[in-house]
Amino acid sequence: MSRAEAGAEPRPAGPATLRLLGSELGILFRRWRTWAMFGALAAVPVLIGLAVRFSGRPPSGRGPAFLNQVTENGLFVGVVALVVCTPLFLPLTVSVVSGDTIAGEASLGTLRYLLVAPAGRVRLLAVKYASTALFCVAAPLAVVLGGTATGLVLFPLGQATLLSGAVIGPGEAFGRLLLMAGYSAVSLLGLAAIGLFASTLTGVPVGAMAATAVLAVVSQILGALDQLEWLHPWLFTHHWLGLADFLREPVAWDSLGQNALLQAGYAAFFAALAYGRFTTKDILA
């Protein structure tokens, strides 16, 4: 192959960037760690289902939301699990993946080779965020699918009674469940951008992961303090438990809209910070 063929011919950057995203996803989803996290997420509904099924006591109404619905409709296992995973488990996995984006490559030393290849700093950042966003979609899906499988095995599949008292069939209930997973994915996009930024600050991936996870917890603590009510609408965790809106008839879309707007704001802000940091950073790792 001649030099001219290899280099001089200008190539559209789009397909090449998609291929890089493909390679990125290949690495993310080929890692043992990623599957361990999916496994752990899918195990939560299994544990909930087993506990409810074999405890012998009907749920009393205390404990996680919707737990009392589980025995009537297996699909509610997924709902309960998603609610249980939202404050800590899901953000933890997203912290791991987003905190690893740049810092992980830096600690392996592969970052310098990607940049020399040259992947392009902006392009690499965009691909890293896109792959993290796809993980944000996959993680709640793991919970929901684990929950659905558990529910089908352990409980009857009947009509589902919604918060508003309306009753829907199992097919629509599963659709609602998927919508809730989508809502959860949107909820995590802001956190993913925070993790991406944290990842550009250090060469130690665990540090970026921990910082991101801590921020998710701190934001929820602030959200629980009534004295800071003025701050609550600005916290990226504020709408996280708005999942329940998908169990109303008709679906209350407001929560999704506000959440999406807030997450987009966080994503834009922290992506800009990550860009500012990463494009000027000396790569010494």
Add this chain to the structure above:
Amino acid sequence: MSGPGGGSGGGAAIRTDALTKRFGAHTAVAGLDLEVPRGAVFGFLGPNGSGKTTTIRMLLGLVSPSAGRAEVLGEPIPDALRRVLPRVGALVEGPAFYPFLSGRANLERLDTADPLAPPRTRAARVAAALERVGLSHAARKRVHAYSLGMKQRLGLAAAILLPRELLVLDEPTNGLDPQGTREVRALIRSLADDGTTVFVSSHLLAEVEQICSHAAVLRAGRLVAQAELGALREGARFRFEVRTPDAAEAAEVLRRFGVEPEPAGPGIVAGVAAHALDGGGADRPAHDGVPPPEAVVAALVAAGVRVRGFSAGAGSLEERFVELTGEGFDVAG
């Protein structure tokens, strides 16, 4: 010592102008003026910590200079990185790979990162690069199971996935056994024969001495020498060494040839010729002032000196560098 080895400014593969990098109060590279002619095999030498890797990182756009300018393949760095880097293959501060991927998957990943690398030929180019560094048998093995030498060779394979105009190799023989070192040297030589400019850094002069056409020496961030290898040798003193139990007589004979003997250990008389060599070569004295070695041996024997060993020649390049830098080569700067 200054003066580039050759080539005009426009033809330089690498050219830096007062390139400087400071990390806080520490100056890693200070006012570096480097000129690497196209087609050269350029040895970039210096003790560990002398600023070689920082210079290389600046040339590849990983680190931004604090002051000064750099051009690679005629284009300004870092402004034209996107155009320049696809034409450059690099090994920076040791190989680095995803341990959970195979050697081949690692190369494919790096090739995918280059938007100009044609995906259609990817598999074939990866296979060819692995073949060229002798890793075909380990292509499917995870890098986790590679030895350091294999990783080093995989790093070289990554640098030659595409035909490059310039190869920047930072310590390419690190971690290799003598056989591996020879193979890497042969590889560099064959790449240079293809017309690729090779910029190779090392803290071990002997490793690159045999393949370089040019060399520069860095000490504590500053350039202390830069020239064609022959020119660097120019000015080296011609040295005689006689192993004999008859030290006094041998010293007397050497003195007759204008060579001032100096103590060089028990049973060894050594001395340096009064005149320096010209650039003609290190093996053969071309100067009038340097006596022919065979005449010295004949005189020694005629004087009844029991000659048990005799050597004559310019010192190694390493000795020359010690002379230039004023200190041992392996001392950190």
